[in-house]
Amino acid sequence: xxxxxxxxxxxxxxxxxxxxxxxxxxxxxxxxxxxxxxxxxxxxxxxxxxxxxxxxxxxxxxxxxxxxxxxxxxxxxxxxxxxxxxxxxxxxxxxxxxxxxxxxxxxxxxxxxxxxxxxxxxxxxxxxxxxxxxxxxxxxxxxxxxxxxxxxxxxxxxxxxxxxxxxxxxxxxxxxxxxxxxxxxxxxxxxxxxxxxxxxxxxxxxxxxxxxxxxxxxxxx
Numbered sequence: 001x002x003x004x005x006x007x008x009x010x011x012x013x014x015x016x017x018x019x020x021x022x023x024x025x026x027x028x029x030x031x032x033x034x035x036x037x038x039x040x041x042x043x044x045x046x047x048x049x050x051x052x053x054x055x056x057x058x059x060x061x062x063x064x065x066x067x068x069x070x071x072x073x074x075x076x077x078x079x080x081x082x083x084x085x086x087x088x089x090x091x092x093x094x095x096x097x098x099x100x101x102x103x104x105x106x107x108x109x110x111x112x113x114x115x116x117x118x119x120x121x122x123x124x125x126x127x128x129x130x131x132x133x134x135x136x137x138x139x140x141x142x143x144x145x146x147x148x149x150x151x152x153x154x155x156x157x158x159x160x161x162x163x164x165x166x167x168x169x170x171x172x173x174x175x176x177x178x179x180x181x182x183x184x185x186x187x188x189x190x191x192x193x194x195x196x197x198x199x200x201x202x203x204x205x206x207x208x209x210x211x212x213x214x215x216x217x218x219x220x221x
Contacts, residue, residue, distance in 0.1 A: 005108075006108050007046065008046075008049070008050065008053075008055070008073075009073065009074075009077045009107075009108060010036065011032070011036070011046055011047075011050060012050070012055060012056075012066065012070050012073050012074040012077065013074050013077045013078055013081070014032055014035045014036055015027050015032060015056065015064060015065075015066055015070075015074065016066060016071060016074035016075070016078065017035075017078070018031050018032065018035060019065070019066070020143075026059075026062060026063035026064065026065055027063050027064050027065070028063045029043045029044055029047070029063070029064075032047075032064070044060075047064050050064070050070065051064075054067055054069055054070075055067055055069055055070035055073065056070050071139075072139050075135040075139045075141060076112070076135075076139075077107055077108075078135055078141075079115065079134060079135040079136075079137070080103075080106075080107040080110055080112075080115050081103045081104070081107040081128075082103075082127075082128035082132055082133075082134045082135075083115055083118050083119055083122070083125075083128070083134060084099075084102070084103040084106050084107060084110070084115075084118070085099040085100065085103045085128045085129050085130075086122055086125055086128050086129055086134075087118050087121075087122060088102060088103065089129045090122060091121075095171075095175070096129040096130060096171050096175075096180075097168040097169075097171035097172050097175070098168070099129060100166060100168070112137075116137060119134075119137075126142070127161075127162075127181075129181070130162065130163045130166050130171075130181070131144070131146070131160075131161050131162030131163060131181050131216065132162065144161065144162055144216070145218070146161045146162050146216035146217055146218055147216060147217065147219070148164075148212060148213050148214070148215065148216055148217075149187075149196055149198070149207065149211075149212040149213075149215045149216070149217050150194035150195075150196065150209060150212035150213045152187045152190070152196065152217065152219070153187065153190060154187050154188065154189055154190050155186065155187065155188075156186065156187045156219060157184070157185070157186045157219070157220040157221070158184065158185060158186065158187070158198075158217035158218065158219060158220055159182065159183070159184045159217060159218045159220050160179060160180065160181055160182060160183045160184075160215060160216075160217050161181065161182075161216060161217060161218050162181070162215075162216040163181070163214060163215055163216070164213075164214040164215075164216060165214040170214065173211070174211070174215070177205060177207075177211075178200065178201060178205070179207075179211075179215060183200055183201075184200060184220065185198045185199050185200030185201075185205075186198065186199050186200075188204060191209075193209045194209035194212050194213055195207060195208050195209045195212055196212045
């Protein structure tokens with residue numbers, strides 16, 4: 001794969017994820033620069049390339065949106081990445097804080113055929129190790145209904161289904177606190193700053209506002 005193709009895929013994936021996190025809004029040059037760790041000028045140049053290839057619609061000073069073709073390619077890359085992450089966790093038993101960088105390296109190299117075989121081997125999963133939805137082969141993706149733990153009232157039971165901050169340090173922090181996908185508990189006290197006191201595994205845990213804002217849960221009746 002050429003370096004240009006790799007760069008295009010990285011930009012499309014970043015634009016899709018930024019837009020999806022902001023409920024489909026136009027993504028700014030600054031947001032992309034921060035996400036990819038490059039200068040705004042570099043982003044502007046690449047957005048023009050994407051627009052010329054009909055993969056994005058770019059309006060200076062307004063931002064960028066993916067075209068249907070750009071969205072489809074972004075979802076292919078995201079599908080590869082999330083299935084590879086899950087494969088590394090389930091098959092090679094890597095921890096959830098170890099798989100992102102490895103999946104980043106592999107997502108551009110594997111074929112769609114191999115990705116389909118990985119999906120079949122894993123039993124057609126719907127989410128990756130962090131709870132992110134895995135796009136289907138035809139580009140469908142289910143937006144999760146989960147809400148941040150910080151939004152739950154006292155007395156609410158919950159189940160952890162997704163983690164938004166997927167930096168290795170944050171994921172290790174969660175693991176050390178006993179927080180993982182599938183863990184169930186209840187809110188025993190809510191705090192004005194978004195922090196929560198929760199109970200799981202039969203013990204109380206203090207969850208600061210940063211963790212509570214980045215751990216998403218399903219409400220359980």
